[in-house]
Amino acid sequence: MPSRSFLIAAFLVILGTAYAAYWHIMADRLEQGIERWAEEQRGHGLQAGWNDIVIDGFPLRLRARFAAPRLIQREGSLPWSWQADSLTLEAQPWQLTRIDFTGDGPQTARLAGQQIAFDRLEGTVRLDGRGRIREADATAFRLALAPDAGTGMGAGMGGATADRLRLAMRLPEEPPRRHTDPGLFVEADIGGLVVASRQPLPVEGPASLSIRASAMGALPQPPNRQTLSAWRDDGGTLEIERLTLDWAPLDLHASGTLALDEALQPIGALTTEISGHGPLLQKLVTMGWVRQQDARIAGIAFGLLEKPGAEGRPVLKAPVTVQDGYLYIGPARLAPLPRIAWN
Numbered sequence: 509m510p511s512r513s514f515l516i517a518a519f520l521v522i523l524g525t526a527y528a529a530y531w532h533i534m535a536d537r538l539e540q541g542i543e544r545w546a547e548e549q550r551g552h553g554l555q556a557g558w559n560d561i562v563i564d565g566f567p568l569r570l571r572a573r574f575a576a577p578r579l580i581q582r583e584g585s586l587p588w589s590w591q592a593d594s595l596t597l598e599a600q601p602w603q604l605t606r607i608d609f610t611g612d613g614p615q616t617a618r619l620a621g622q623q624i625a626f627d628r629l630e631g632t633v634r635l636d637g638r639g640r641i642r643e644a645d646a647t648a649f650r651l652a653l654a655p656d657a658g659t660g661m662g663a664g665m666g667g668a669t670a671d672r673l674r675l676a677m678r679l680p681e682e683p684p685r686r687h688t689d690p691g692l693f694v695e696a697d698i699g700g701l702v703v704a705s706r707q708p709l710p711v712e713g714p715a716s717l718s719i720r721a722s723a724m725g726a727l728p729q730p731p732n733r734q735t736l737s738a739w740r741d742d743g744g745t746l747e748i749e750r751l752t753l754d755w756a757p758l759d760l761h762a763s764g765t766l767a768l769d770e771a772l773q774p775i776g777a778l779t780t781e782i783s784g785h786g787p788l789l790q791k792l793v794t795m796g797w798v799r800q801q802d803a804r805i806a807g808i809a810f811g812l813l814e815k816p817g818a819e820g821r822p823v824l825k826a827p828v829t830v831q832d833g834y835l836y837i838g839p840a841r842l843a844p845l846p847r848i849a850w851n
Contacts, residue, residue, distance in 0.1 A: 527567070534601055535563045538570055541639070553583030553730075558595075565598065572597040577611075586731065588619040592629070605635045615648075626651040626673075645676040671700030671714075687725040687743030695720045701755075710791035715755035722747045733772060733850050740768040748778065757784035757791075762828065772850055774830050782824040783817055785810060785837075797843060806840035813838060 539561065546556040558574040565571030578591040593613030599606060611629035618624070631646030654667040676695040684691045701715040725744035728735035744767070751762040764778030789806060792798040798806075810824055817823035829836045835843050 531566050531570070531601055534570060534604070535566075538572060539563050542572060553581060555580040555582075568600070570599045570601050570604070583730065586620055588617065590617045591615065595629075605637075607633045607635070609633065609646075622653055624648075624651055624653045641679075643676075643678045645674070647672060647674040668701060668703045670698050670702070673698045684724070684726050687745070689724065690722040690747075691725055691727045691744075692723040693721075694723065708795060710788055710795060710797065711755045711758060713756045715753070717755075718750070718752045719748065720750040722749065736768060736772055736850065740772070744768075746776075751778070757787040759783045764828075766830065773833060773848060774845070776830050778828040780824070780826060780828045780837075782826070782837075783821045785824050786822065792843070802841060806837065806842065809838040809840045 542561065549556050555578075557578050559576040560574070562573045563571065564573070574595040574597075576591070576593065577595040578589070580589045581587055592611045592615040595609065595611045598608045598610075609629070609631055612627075614625065614627055615629060616623060616625050626648040628649040629646060631644065633641055633645075634643040636642045649672055651670045651673055652667065653669070674695070674697045678693040680690050680693070682689075695718075697716075697718045699714075699716045701717065702713075703709065703715075723744070723746055725739060725742055728739040728744075746766040748762065748764050748766065751760070753760040760780060760782050762778040762780040764776060766774050766776035769775045786807075789798065789803055789810070793800055793803045809826075813826045814822040814824050824837075826838045830845065833845055833847065834841050835845055
């Protein structure tokens with residue numbers, strides 16, 4: 509009769525052999541799934557490519573390592589592209605709905621005529637039972653942005669740098685049925701932002717910006733003039749739960765609703781708490797960005813709406829509106845807004 513130790517050893521050998529077979533089957537399926545995904549994306553106008561792919565990580569990880577990966581989206585109202593020296597995707601063989609990714613080395617992204625370079629990307633993607641992305645969270649480090657000279661965008665700007673940029677999205681458990689149902693939850697945070705301008709700016713020093721919002725209604729797919737118009741006509745809005753900006757001398761906290769007007773330009777109203785508005789307004793006047801007459805009206809309105817803050821600085825609690833291409837604080841028209849050119 510076989511000894512207990514022999515039976516345990518035999519069981520472990522069988523278990524290890526079964527797991528090794530399972531790992532290799534899943535590795536083959538992973539490589540085939542990546543190829544199938546890339547082919548499906550081509551049908552949506554997204555070109556996904558790489559020079560080489562290696563599947564490894566046995567026994568505790570499934571890892572796909574890409575050499576020279578690239579994504580190019582030429583269709584839609586906002587063409588974009590991304591390329592890197594390398595990209596690594598990792599998952600645990602027993603939890604394939606969570607994928608961690610890391611991109612090391614120089615990387616370049618282009619969006620809306622802007623080129624962004626960074627040297628590291630990391631994050632997580634979560635999939636549903638059908639392999640579709642339900643959540644994504646990505647952070648890029650040590651970014652440098654420069655305007656694309658071929659587009660004419662960014663006139664007067666000399667680019668910008670940032671320590672960190674985080675972008676996150678999450679789909680709701682159920683797809684939206686009405687315009688009051690959320691279709692997408694988004695978050696964005698940028699820290700250590702320094703803008704290099706060929707002209708003096710009314711703000712100074714590193715800035716930080718954070719936003720948390722929900723896009724209401726069925727998402728426009730793909731985002732172009734026709735789908736955005738339909739989304740707007742169906743009552744689609746962007747509900748901003750939290751918006752913060754710290755850029756000396758300005759400190760802003762806001763929440764509210766944004767939408768699109770007939771020309772597909774942003775309109776909306778926000779409830780804000782602002783400090784540092786007085787020094788900022790004076791700088792805007794001195795630099796010629798705001799007319800003296802408009803500044804006087806704004807100053808009167810600010811005086812009526814100000815309240816003492818916790819640190820002794822006046823805090824302005826006022827409605828901020830976006831309408832007809834201008835930014836208003838209370839009744840005072842503060843500054844024009846850049847126009848969005850949809851394809």
